[in-house]
Each structure stands twice: as structure tokens, then as C-alpha cells.
Amino acid sequence: MATQDYESTLKDSADDVASFDSERSGIVDWVQTKLHQNPSLVPFIVLLASITAFGYTLGQKFFSPFALTLILQQVAIVGIVGAAQSLVILTKGIDLSVGAIMVLSSVVMGQFTFRYGFPPEIAILCGFAVGALCGYINGVLVAVVKLPPFIVTLGMWQIVLASNFLYSANETIRSQDIEQHAAILQFFGNKIKYEGAVFTYGVIAFVALVLLLSYVLNYTAWGRHVYAVGDDIDAAELSGVRTKRILISVYVVAGLICSLAGWALIGRIGSVSPTAGQFANIESITAVVIGGISLFGGRGSILGMFFGALIVGVFSLGLRLIGTDPQWTYLLIGLLIILAVAVDQWIRKVAA
Numbered sequence: 001m002a003t004q005d006y007e008s009t010l011k012d013s014a015d016d017v018a019s020f021d022s023e024r025s026g027i028v029d030w031v032q033t034k035l036h037q038n039p040s041l042v043p044f045i046v047l048l049a050s051i052t053a054f055g056y057t058l059g060q061k062f063f064s065p066f067a068l069t070l071i072l073q074q075v076a077i078v079g080i081v082g083a084a085q086s087l088v089i090l091t092k093g094i095d096l097s098v099g100a101i102m103v104l105s106s107v108v109m110g111q112f113t114f115r116y117g118f119p120p121e122i123a124i125l126c127g128f129a130v131g132a133l134c135g136y137i138n139g140v141l142v143a144v145v146k147l148p149p150f151i152v153t154l155g156m157w158q159i160v161l162a163s164n165f166l167y168s169a170n171e172t173i174r175s176q177d178i179e180q181h182a183a184i185l186q187f188f189g190n191k192i193k194y195e196g197a198v199f200t201y202g203v204i205a206f207v208a209l210v211l212l213l214s215y216v217l218n219y220t221a222w223g224r225h226v227y228a229v230g231d232d233i234d235a236a237e238l239s240g241v242r243t244k245r246i247l248i249s250v251y252v253v254a255g256l257i258c259s260l261a262g263w264a265l266i267g268r269i270g271s272v273s274p275t276a277g278q279f280a281n282i283e284s285i286t287a288v289v290i291g292g293i294s295l296f297g298g299r300g301s302i303l304g305m306f307f308g309a310l311i312v313g314v315f316s317l318g319l320r321l322i323g324t325d326p327q328w329t330y331l332l333i334g335l336l337i338i339l340a341v342a343v344d345q346w347i348r349k350v351a352a
Contacts (some may be wrong), residue, residue: 135255
């Protein structure tokens with residue numbers, strides 16, 4: 001009789017443990033599924049938490065309209081380049097040349113205006129043509145020649161960087177000269193002020209680009225094909241997707257977006273400098289990774305990249321206002337990058 005009572009007690013305890021494990025597993029699975037379905041949810045939560053933390057610490061000094069819009073101004077260029085990087089990474093690639101293409105496009109716009117006497121509107125179009133050409137070469141080498149994106153864009157980065165310095169002779173076109181003869185080159189630096197908030201046209205262009213690409217990726221055939229290529233290129237090809245054409249188009253669009261960033265960069269700094277935007281490559285990848293876009297392709301959103309760029313801006317401004325050493329910003333951003341990749345791996349392993 002005692003033996004039966006003991007066995008019954010063990011069974012009841014086992015049932016309780018199984019029930020607890022099942023409930024816990026159900027919650028974890030639910031969280032992972034939600035994160036898998038909404039990749040931008042994690043960076044959004046991190047963004048809200050960081051804004052709350054710095055706002056609580058700094059108060060009105062951080063929450064002022066000027067400070068909050070200053071964050072947008074600081075991340076606009078990186079965010080535009082990050083949009084180009086996002087498209088490439090969604091196809092399971094990476095583009096190390098985005099920053100160099102951005103700078104070369106801005107240099108072409110400036111040099112064609114002041115060295116060759118082109119109307120600035122035509123010079124801007126030439127800058128966009130250069131960006132598209134660089135992207136097309138990248139796309140052909142990746143899609144047709146089948147070279148690894150990392151190697152192709154690493155080589156393109158070196159080529160474009162060298163071409164930039166050789167072509168410009170390391171010459172900076174001054175802000176005063178641009179204001180007098182080609183003010184349209186500084187168009188994205190123009191400001192709109194409202195109730196203490198300061199918005200530049202570059203910020204407006206960044207937000208508009210994010211909204212446009214979000215719509216294209218979610219509601220057009222081209223966007224669905226981009227995700228399909230990144231998820232499984234062989235399966236996409238078997239299902240009728242013209243994978244080579246999609247890949248080439250992605251790199252061309254990325255090149256055009258980099259040219260837009262180059263134009264916005266002139267407005268941001270006021271001048272045309274061949275040495276500007278030196279860290280745009282790394283900063284764009286940082287925004288993409290923190291924004292929840294998977295480096296393994298096929299998963300993520302432009303909106304997540306937007307949140308990722310804002311997170312970097314919030315940390316940079318918040319720590320600067322606190323008065324900490326700038327190196328703490330790099331340290332915390334580095335930790336966020338590693339954490340973001342770890343979360344992505346966790347989601348892919350369980351929820352895929």
C-alpha cells in the first residue's frame with residue numbers, strides 16, 4: 001500500500017513538472033515565433049528602452065525637440081546607406097563598397113559642376129549614373145560570374161576608393177563656392193524648424209526612402225523575389241524567379257541609393273570632400289545587424305534597419321550628453337551587434 005502511494009506521488013510530481021515544462025516551452029515558442037514573424041520588434045524594443053533610460057537620466061536635456069531631431073540628422077546619411085546595404089544583405093550578400101560609391105558619387109557631382117562646367121542638375125544625374133554603374137558591375141560579377149559578394153565588393157571598394165582620390169586629386173570643394181554657384185548640391189542640408197525641432201531635407205529623404213522600400217519589399221513582386229533569393233536561391237530559381245536579374249537589379253538599386261546618400265552628404269557637411277564618409281561601410285552594416293536583418297539572408301525589414309540606425313544615434317548622443325568617453329559608445333554598440341546576431345541565430349534555430 002505504501003509502495004503504491006509512493007509511486008502515485010512520483011507520478012503526480014512528474015505530471016506537474018511536465019506541465020510546467022510544457023507551459024514554459026509554449027511561452028518560449030510563442031516569443032520566438034513572434035520575433036521570427038516581426039524581425040523589427042527586437043530593435044524597436046531596444047530603441048524604446050534606450051530612449052527611456054537616457055530620458056530618465058538626462059531629463060529635458062535629452063527629450064528636447066532639438067536633441068531628438070538632432071539624432072535623426074546624425075543618422076540620416078548612415079541610414080540611407082544602410083537601406084542600400086539592407087537590400088544586398090536580404091539576398092544573402094554583403095556590399096563593402098557602399099561607402100566608397102557614396103563618396104565617389106558626391107565627388108563626381110562636385111567635379112562635373114566646377115571642373116567641367118556642367119549644370120549642377122546634370123552633374124547630379126552623372127553622379128547617380130556612376131553609382132548605378134558601380135552597382136551593375138557588382139551585380140554582374142555576383143550573379144553571372146558567380147563570385148562571392150564579399151570578395152567582389154571588397155575589390156570594388158578598393159577600386160572606387162582609389163579612383164575617388166585619383167580623380168579628385170584629394171581636392172575639397174568649399175562650401176562657399178557651392179553656395180554661390182551650385183546651391184542645389186546642398187539641397188538636402190536645408191532645414192525646416194518647428195517648435196524647437198530641426199528637420200533637414202536629408203532626414204525627410206531618409207524617412208521617405210524607408211517607407212518606400214518597406215512598401216516595395218512587402219507589397220510588390222520584386223520585393224517578394226528579393227526575399228526568395230535570399231532565403232533559398234535554388235528554390236527561387238526552380239519556382240520561376242529570374243534570380244540573376246533580381247540580384248543585378250538589387251545591386252543597381254543599392255548603387256543608386258548610395259548616390260542619393262552622396263548628394264545628401266554634400267548637404268550635411270556643406271562641401272564636397274573625397275575623405276568624407278570613411279566609416280559608412282561599417283556603420284551601415286552595424287545599423288542593418290542591430291536592426292534585425294539576418295546576415296544569412298531572406299529575413300528582416302527596412303523598418304528594422306531604421307530602428308537600428310536610431311539606436312546607434314541615441315547611444316551616441318546620450319553618452320555624449322552624459323559626458324562619458326566616446327569609446328564607451330563603440331563598446332556598447334559592439335555588444336549590441338554580437339547580441340543581435342545571437343538573437344537572430346536563436347530565432348532561426350527554433351522558429352525556422
